[in-house]
Amino acid sequence: MKSKVGIVIFMIALLSMSPSLVAVHTTYIENNDSPRVPLDQSITRADSYDLLIIVPDDWKDDIESFKQHKEDHGIRTLLVGLNDIYYGTYFAPEGRDDAEKIKYFIKNALDEWTITYVLVVGGRKPGTTERWFMPVRYTGIELSGSPYLSDLYFADIYDSEKSFQSWDSNNDNIFGSRKDEIDLYPDVYIGRWACRSIIDLRSVMKKTMGYENTPTHSKKVVLVGGDGFEDDEEYMEGEMITEQTINCLPGYDAVRVYASQTDVTPQNIRDALGQGASFMHFNGHCWVIYWSIYKPNQFETPEKGLGIWDLPLFSNTELPIVVLGGCRTAQFNVAVFNRPEQLEEPPLFAKYYPAYVDLGWEFARKINGGGVATIGYTIPPMCGIGETGDLDDDGIDEPDCVETGNGLLEPTIFYAYEGEGKTTLGECLGFTVSKYIQDDLKGTGSWRLWHILTIYGFVLLGDPSLKIGGYS
Ligand SMILES: [Ca+2]
Ligand SMILES: [Ca+2]
Ligand SMILES: [Ca+2]
Ligand SMILES: [Ca+2]
Numbered sequence: 418m419k420s421k422v423g424i425v426i427f428m429i430a431l432l433s434m435s436p437s438l439v440a441v442h443t444t445y446i447e448n449n450d451s452p453r454v455p456l457d458q459s460i461t462r463a464d465s466y467d468l469l470i471i472v473p474d475d476w477k478d479d480i481e482s483f484k485q486h487k488e489d490h491g492i493r494t495l496l497v498g499l500n501d502i503y504y505g506t507y508f509a510p511e512g513r514d515d516a517e518k519i520k521y522f523i524k525n526a527l528d529e530w531t532i533t534y535v536l537v538v539g540g541r542k543p544g545t546t547e548r549w550f551m552p553v554r555y556t557g558i559e560l561s562g563s564p565y566l567s568d569l570y571f572a573d574i575y576d577s578e579k580s581f582q583s584w585d586s587n588n589d590n591i592f593g594s595r596k597d598e599i600d601l602y603p604d605v606y607i608g609r610w611a612c613r614s615i616i617d618l619r620s621v622m623k624k625t626m627g628y629e630n631t632p633t634h635s636k637k638v639v640l641v642g643g644d645g646f647e648d649d650e651e652y653m654e655g656e657m658i659t660e661q662t663i664n665c666l667p668g669y670d671a672v673r674v675y676a677s678q679t680d681v682t683p684q685n686i687r688d689a690l691g692q693g694a695s696f697m698h699f700n701g702h703c704w705v706i707y708w709s710i711y712k713p714n715q716f717e718t719p720e721k722g723l724g725i726w727d728l729p730l731f732s733n734t735e736l737p738i739v740v741l742g743g744c745r746t747a748q749f750n751v752a753v754f755n756r757p758e759q760l761e762e763p764p765l766f767a768k769y770y771p772a773y774v775d776l777g778w779e780f781a782r783k784i785n786g787g788g789v790a791t792i793g794y795t796i797p798p799m800c801g802i803g804e805t806g807d808l809d810d811d812g813i814d815e816p817d818c819v820e821t822g823n824g825l826l827e828p829t830i831f832y833a834y835e836g837e838g839k840t841t842l843g844e845c846l847g848f849t850v851s852k853y854i855q856d857d858l859k860g861t862g863s864w865r866l867w868h869i870l871t872i873y874g875f876v877l878l879g880d881p882s883l884k885i886g887g888y889s
Contacts, residue, residue: 466495466530468882471519472538473550474498476618480538483622490629490888495530497522499551513590515552516570517583524574524581527605534843534882535571538618540611540749540778547750550612554584556593558870566750566795567593567873569850572603593873595866601854606843608790608881610781611749613774617782624736624781625880628789632887633735636669637694638662638831641686643676643710643720645701645818648803653677654818655700655710658742661819661828662698666835669695676712681720683727693735695886697788698827699723703743704763705751706772706779724767725779731786738842738885739780739788742827747777747793747876781878790842790879792830798823798871799864809857822871826853834885843881850875 468487472480477498487494502518503510508525512518519537526532539551554571555564570593573582577600585591586598593599612618640662642655656675663671672689674681690697701710702719709722741747751772762768774782777793801808801817801824808820818824826849833845850872861868 464530466493466526466532468492468494468534468536469523469526469530469532470494470496470536470538471502471522471551472496472498474500476538476550476612476615479615479618480622483626486626486629487882490884492534492882495526495532516554519552520554520571520574520583521581523571523605527574532605534606534608534841536608536610536880536882537568537571538610538612540609540613540617541752543613545752545754547752551609553750554592556584556870556873557591557597558593558866558873559595560866560870565870565874566748566876568607568609568795568876569601569603569873572605572607572847573599573601574604576600577602599869601858601869601872602851603847606841606847606881608843608846608877608879608883609749610880611775611778611878612782616784620784621782621879624787624789625883628736629884629887632889633693634695634886635693635735636666637672638666638669638696638698639672639674639686639689639694639737641674641681641689641697641699641710641723642701643681644713644715645710645800646802647714647716650804650816651714652803652816652818653713654800654802654816654824655742657816657819658700658824658827659698661824662696662740662831665828665832666696676710676720681710681722683721683723683730686723687727687731690731690733690737693733694737695735696740696831697737698740698742698831699746700742700823700827703741703746703776703793704767705745705748705775706770707763707767708741708743708746708776709764719764723776724770725772725774725776726770728779728783728787731783733786736787736789738879738883739777739791739793740827740830741777741780741791741793742798742823743794744797745794746775747791747878748775748795749778749876749878750795751775778878790877790883792827792842792846792875792877792879794823794871794874795876796870796874798826798874799867800824821857822868825857826850826871826875829853840885841881842877842879842883842885845885846875846877846881 640659645654709719777791799822833848
């Protein structure tokens with residue numbers, strides 16, 4: 418039996434969340450009674466595709482060049498507008514709400530066209546009322562009263578018996594709660610471009626195509642960390658976790674921005690990145706728009722870290738894949754002034770700075786520089802603190818921070834690429850999540866829900882078919 422005594426949750430006061438967010442889980446389509454268009458005759462059931470792109474109808478024309486780019490690289494791609502799903506262009510629509518209709522469509526696409534990747538395009542619409550370009554699923558896991566976004570919902574299509582997974586096995590219209598039986602294993606590789614405008618879409622298309630067409634895989638990795646938590650062992654959690662990453666990348670050059678060695682400032686992070694890198698891995702604390710970490714045993718004041726306000730100064734030409742470890746680093750539902758993390762007492766400037774976008778998406782979408790895709794969290798992930806035993810049961814007792822939760826998930830992304838030979842970012846995420854479910858989700862006792870939440874919220878804001886390093 419594993420001991421989980423030392424595990425605490427990554428972030429702080431999860432006690433009360435913004436009540437205004439609770440009422441907005443479910444969106445229903447507005448034009449249910451519109452006539453269905455006939456089944457598309459040009460696509461037959463015998464066709465197969467690698468990549469399914471689901472996009473708001475108004476953006477369909479804009480994304481054509483990206484579809485062509487994928488086709489040029491041998492990725493058979495089908496572009497589907499939301500109305501194609503809602504009004505049954507390919508399959509009779511099923512589902513209680515928009516998100517479930519999307520999920521059924523993905524199931525049908527998997528059954529009929531054997532798709533491998535799904536890119537959902539669209540984030541939150543501007544405005545104080547929560548509306549979406551692309552549906553999302555909030556899960557009903559009861560840990561803080563706040564609903565959590567999960568894109569894994571759209572990827573876990575079947576259970577082990579190949580039956581459809583609604584994530585609402587008890588039919589109470591609450592998805593992914595502790596009462597629901599869920600397989601969790603992803604059956605397709607999913608990523609989201611959380612675009613809030615057509616400008617976002619054009620930027621991320623351009624960056625992704627440029628990345629794949631001009632392979633400049635420098636084999637440089639930038640690691641950013643420091644001291645995460647006060648613990649008896651005085652472990653430097655953020656550094657220990659990011660060191661696992663370089664251990665997974667033999668032959669790579671690491672450039673470290675560690676609080677034990679230097680100031681973790683925007684300038685130092687930018688200097689470390691220079692003209693670019695293959696990968697960046699941060700591990701620390703985050704308040705949706707602002708990431709930071711502490712100097713050893715100095716928990717009063719966080720380092721300057723990195724906020725969305727710092728990213729305009731990044732002008733690197735090689736675009737890294739960014740793994741952004743910390744709470745809510747990719748919480749893509751953020752509203753400008755109404756955001757639940759404000760109750761978690763971020764530093765004042767991060768509390769009152771207008772949060773027009775989360776830090777993870779800002780990396781991916783920013784025009785010129787930044788990253789090509791971000792893997793982060795829509796939730797506060799689990800983290801091991803101190804030393805309470807061999808939490809991952811591998812026979813080697815290491816600091817708990819690298820044996821559970823985020824300390825296992827984040828480095829495994831890189832292991833999947835170099836150690837397992839996965840070539841696309843979606844495969845790396847899928848491998849990582851599946852490995853965690855298989856190896857680390859067995860009998861995790863009272864912490865089980867936190868493990869599951871961490872899995873729910875580990876998200877790719879990027880193209881899941883992204884060829885790591887580009888096409889040479
Ligand atoms: Ca599954
Ligand atoms: Ca520590
Ligand atoms: Ca171990
Ligand atoms: Ca341990």
